[in-house]
Amino acid sequence: MSGKQGSRRVAWRAGVLTFAIAACLGSVAGAIAARQESALPKPSAVVKPSAYVSLEPVPRGSDFEVAVVIEIARGFHVNSHTPRDPYLIPTTIKAQPTAGLEISGTKYPKGRDEKFAFSPDKPLDVYTGSVTILLHVASRASAHLGANRLPLTLRYQACNDSACLAPVNVPVNVKFDLAPAGTKGRAVHSEIFASASASH
Amino acid sequence: MRKVFGGILGLALAGVLGAAGCGHNTVSAGSSAGSSSVGLAEPQVTFKDLQGASVPLVSLKGKVVLVNFWATWCDPCQAEIPTLIGLQQKYGDKGFTLLGVAMDDDGKSVVEPFVQKTEFTVDGQKRTMNYPIVLGDDAIAQKFGGLIGYPISFLISRDGTIQKKYLGMLNAKEMDQQIESLLSSAPAS
Numbered sequence: 001m002s003g004k005q006g007s008r009r010v011a012w013r014a015g016v017l018t019f020a021i022a023a024c025l026g027s028v029a030g031a032i033a034a035r036q037e038s039a040l041p042k043p044s045a046v047v048k049p050s051a052y053v054s055l056e057p058v059p060r061g062s063d064f065e066v067a068v069v070i071e072i073a074r075g076f077h078v079n080s081h082t083p084r085d086p087y088l089i090p091t092t093i094k095a096q097p098t099a100g101l102e103i104s105g106t107k108y109p110k111g112r113d114e115k116f117a118f119s120p121d122k123p124l125d126v127y128t129g130s131v132t133i134l135l136h137v138a139s140r141a142s143a144h145l146g147a148n149r150l151p152l153t154l155r156y157q158a159c160n161d162s163a164c165l166a167p168v169n170v171p172v173n174v175k176f177d178l179a180p181a182g183t184k185g186r187a188v189h190s191e192i193f194a195s196a197s198a199s200h
Numbered sequence: 201m202r203k204v205f206g207g208i209l210g211l212a213l214a215g216v217l218g219a220a221g222c223g224h225n226t227v228s229a230g231s232s233a234g235s236s237s238v239g240l241a242e243p244q245v246t247f248k249d250l251q252g253a254s255v256p257l258v259s260l261k262g263k264v265v266l267v268n269f270w271a272t273w274c275d276p277c278q279a280e281i282p283t284l285i286g287l288q289q290k291y292g293d294k295g296f297t298l299l300g301v302a303m304d305d306d307g308k309s310v311v312e313p314f315v316q317k318t319e320f321t322v323d324g325q326k327r328t329m330n331y332p333i334v335l336g337d338d339a340i341a342q343k344f345g346g347l348i349g350y351p352i353s354f355l356i357s358r359d360g361t362i363q364k365k366y367l368g369m370l371n372a373k374e375m376d377q378q379i380e381s382l383l384s385s386a387p388a389s
Contacts, residue, residue: 116275118276163352164349166350
């Protein structure tokens with residue numbers, strides 16, 4: 001092989017390599033754009049709620065707290081409990097009436113002001129990442145002893161940086177044991193409650 | 201070495217072919233918004249307007265129509281309304297109409313005050329929505345392929361064929377081009 005042939009071959013390979021890298025980058029960019037358009041999840045899949053009870057067991061007649069930790073999918077936000085625009089749907093949690101159990105207070109975390117591509121000048125009051133809602137619950141003498149359940153409904157409306165999903169109601173089941181009055185309840189999940197109290 | 205080059209070249213060609221169909225924000229087949237309806241005839245659907253009158257989509261045949269699904273609770277939907285007002289203002293007397301389909305669960309009770317009272321800044325002037333608003337629901341969304349995200353818009357040519365589907369906020373320049381192109385095509389006979 002002559003020197004000329006060798007240098008032509010090197011030049012050809014360099015050209016192919018340049019084209020290939022450019023095309024691959026273009027492909028990746030295209031794929032990302034396509035994914036942004038096609039990867040919208042169902043509204044109910046954007047938030048994963050988990051519930052924790054502050055006492056184990058809960059003595060009948062005592063008050064206790066429930067922490068509902070909501071994990072919001074990366075790239076999404078939900079409105080806080082107090083959005084500024086009256087048309088926006090706030091994040092709320094409601095309990096279904098349950099014999100002997102009474103919600104005596106609900107504390108929502110403060111939202112964060114964030115700007116988005118569709119709202120570059122007007123920050124929105126939103127939740128992102130992980131936030132915790134605290135409920136104060138009173139157990140009455142009529143509460144059912146043993147394995148217990150407090151059904152909650154979490155309502156939220158999520159968006160990403162370009163589109164919104166419909167508002168949705170998601171059930172959250174709080175399970176705990178209710179012991180006879182006078183039983184000593186052990187404080188559990190204290191790190192969750194301490195961290196949540198600090199952010200409210 | 202040759203194998204390596206062959207592999208890279210193959211990837212590159214696949215990339216070029218894959219990227220070729222990626223428009224700016226045109227949703228393609230199999231998207232999150234359901235199976236693609238682009239290229240198909242518009243669905244046979246009748247909306248109700250805010251006065252309760254029926255508005256069959258077919259009644260707009262002969263016009264270029266942009267069907268925009270939105271909701272009062274949807275911030276990006278609100279953010280694109282000035283663009284939509286501008287499109288209606290620019291092309292409304294040239295054979296084009298926008299049709300806003302409100303997807304609020306509470307329907308007229310929340311949509312009507314929003315439409316009547318909310319002002320948007322368009323070219324420095326305060327304007328309310330200047331295009332027809334109708335009410336949508338899940339059954340109507342289903343006829344458009346099942347809608348997950350909002351805003352989502354369908355551009356329909358004069359002959360009633362869905363030409364483009366856009367998820368997310370519309371790009372005003374792109375819409376100008378698309379609408380002008382469709383308006384310049386011959387009206388349906």
